[in-house]
Amino acid sequence: MTYQERISYLKRLKEVILKYELDIKEALYLDLGKSSQESYITEIGLVLSEITYHMKHLKKWMKPKRVKNTLAVFPAKSFLVPEPFGKVLIIGPWNYPFQLIFNPLVGAISAGNKAVLKPSELAVNTEKLIVKLIKEVFSEDLVEVVTGGVEVTQELLNQRFDYIFFTGSTNVGKIIMRAASNNLTPVTLELGGKSPAIVMDTKDIKHAAYKIAFGKLINAGQTCIAPDYVLIREKDKPSFIEYYKEAVTKYYGSNPLESNDYPKIINNRHHQRLLSLVKETTILYGGTSNEFKIAPTIVEPKINSKIMVEEIFGPILPIITINQIEEIKDYIQEKPLATYLFTESKKIEDYVINNISTGGMTINDTLMHFSNHHLGFGGVGHSGMGKYHGKHSFDTFTHFKPVLKKSKHFDVPAKYLPSSDKKERFIKHILK
Numbered sequence: 046m047t048y049q050e051r052i053s054y055l056k057r058l059k060e061v062i063l064k065y066e067l068d069i070k071e072a073l074y075l076d077l078g079k080s081s082q083e084s085y086i087t088e089i090g091l092v093l094s095e096i097t098y099h100m101k102h103l104k105k106w107m108k109p110k111r112v113k114n115t116l117a118v119f120p121a122k123s124f125l126v127p128e129p130f131g132k133v134l135i136i137g138p139w140n141y142p143f144q145l146i147f148n149p150l151v152g153a154i155s156a157g158n159k160a161v162l163k164p165s166e167l168a169v170n171t172e173k174l175i176v177k178l179i180k181e182v183f184s185e186d187l188v189e190v191v192t193g194g195v196e197v198t199q200e201l202l203n204q205r206f207d208y209i210f211f212t213g214s215t216n217v218g219k220i221i222m223r224a225a226s227n228n229l230t231p232v233t234l235e236l237g238g239k240s241p242a243i244v245m246d247t248k249d250i251k252h253a254a255y256k257i258a259f260g261k262l263i264n265a266g267q268t269c270i271a272p273d274y275v276l277i278r279e280k281d282k283p284s285f286i287e288y289y290k291e292a293v294t295k296y297y298g299s300n301p302l303e304s305n306d307y308p309k310i311i312n313n314r315h316h317q318r319l320l321s322l323v324k325e326t327t328i329l330y331g332g333t334s335n336e337f338k339i340a341p342t343i344v345e346p347k348i349n350s351k352i353m354v355e356e357i358f359g360p361i362l363p364i365i366t367i368n369q370i371e372e373i374k375d376y377i378q379e380k381p382l383a384t385y386l387f388t389e390s391k392k393i394e395d396y397v398i399n400n401i402s403t404g405g406m407t408i409n410d411t412l413m414h415f416s417n418h419h420l421g422f423g424g425v426g427h428s429g430m431g432k433y434h435g436k437h438s439f440d441t442f443t444h445f446k447p448v449l450k451k452s453k454h455f456d457v458p459a460k461y462l463p464s465s466d467k468k469e470r471f472i473k474h475i476l477k
């Protein structure tokens with residue numbers, strides 16, 4: 046795809062998203078009960094700003110990049126030529142059903158690929174709208190949307206693609222990677238896990254509680270990088286809980302279950318799963334629910350209970366007390382997708398940065414490292430592999446083909462056979 050073609054598709058995509066902004070919000074409201082503002086911040090606006098950024102920088106990114114030569118190849122020109130992988134498969138989850146299909150798509154298109162999109166079958170209204178929007182912008186040959194359940198995804202995985210970009214759970218990530226290996230297809234896996242929030246040696250417990258409540262309760266906790274649980278000193282626990290309650294009231298009013306700003310749980314299966322997680326705990330705050338929503342809840346978990354093993358993915362916050370910073374290692378076992386730290390101590394900050402391997406980290410806030418596309422977003426270990434956003438997305442969907450153009454005017458005769466001690470001595474000067 047030429048630069049002009051890529052730009053015109055990105056421009057068209059932006060126009061169509063703006064044209065259907067209200068329909069997208071409506072679909073997200075029906076699927077997840079998201080408010081208009083939350084839908085704009087966490088889904089529509091993110092995609093629009095990603096498109097704007099790609100359009101601004103694409104010309105520069107597409108240029109072959111000169112790199113240095115080594116002595117062994119001198120004189121020559123060496124450069125990296127960005128080429129698209131070909132046809133990529135993008136599989137999305139239900140929690141940010143719009144953004145997590147369109148954001149990778151922006152990278153795929155700006156890098157010049159064709160794409161097959163498989164949105165989540167659980168966010169049915171958004172899935173329907175994605176089909177409509179894509180048809181308005183792309184020919185089916187360029188970008189196709191395939192809808193359906195698990196069997197449809199499995200069928201897609203039997204086909205050969207040049208790249209697979211998957212966002213979803215760690216368990217399904219393993220299935221994707223296994224299937225990709227049949228064709229040696231490279232993958233990006235954007236997975237989940239249990240992201241800790243550590244509060245230690247800070248006088249500002251209010252700040253920590255407000256930021257953790259914001260990160261936990263956006264999309265009712267159904268966010269891959271939501272703080273999963275809190276590790277805090279015993280002495281700070283009561284004030285943390287009080288400030289958390291205060292934050293909830295400030296954000297969602299005195300009865301969050303009735304608030305139009307407070308999203309619902311995607312379906313009954315997840316609703317029941319979350320309620321069963323609470324059963325094994327002592328409820329310190331909240332714990333109420335209605336047919337669709339679960340109120341912001343703080344619990345004290347029992348050791349080794351299910352809530353401390355599986356990703357919670359809902360508005361329930363276990364709170365665990367620790368005495369020393371070293372104890373965080375007892376709780377952070379798999380490499381998390383995100384880690385949050387609230388501290389005023391440089392020593393604690395250094396300890397966490399240097400001892401915890403994590404996909405990404407925000408200090409003194411939650412979620413926000415996701416919003417800086419210069420950082421790149423992704424997991425490590427069981428929380429995933431590869432990263433995207435901004436230039437990282439272009440790079441993810443690009444093969445940087447190394448090309449060496451050798452000058453005919455000079456050569457190193459010593460590299461040719463027959464061998465001799467003299468030639469080898471010369472080579473040893475270069476390769477050492």
Ligand code: NAD
Binds near residue numbers: 194195217
């Ligand atoms: P999921 O893994 O169940 O489903 C994701 C996609 O995989 C869906 O499109 C689904 O159709 C497909 N799928 C499900 N089971 C499959 C199977 N057996 N074989 C082939 N395909 C299958 O995930 P989900 O429930 O939709 O989303 C929640 C998970 O996604 C959480 O773990 C969350 O942390 C993670 N997530 C990660 C990110 C990220 O950016 N890292 C973002 C959002 C969500």
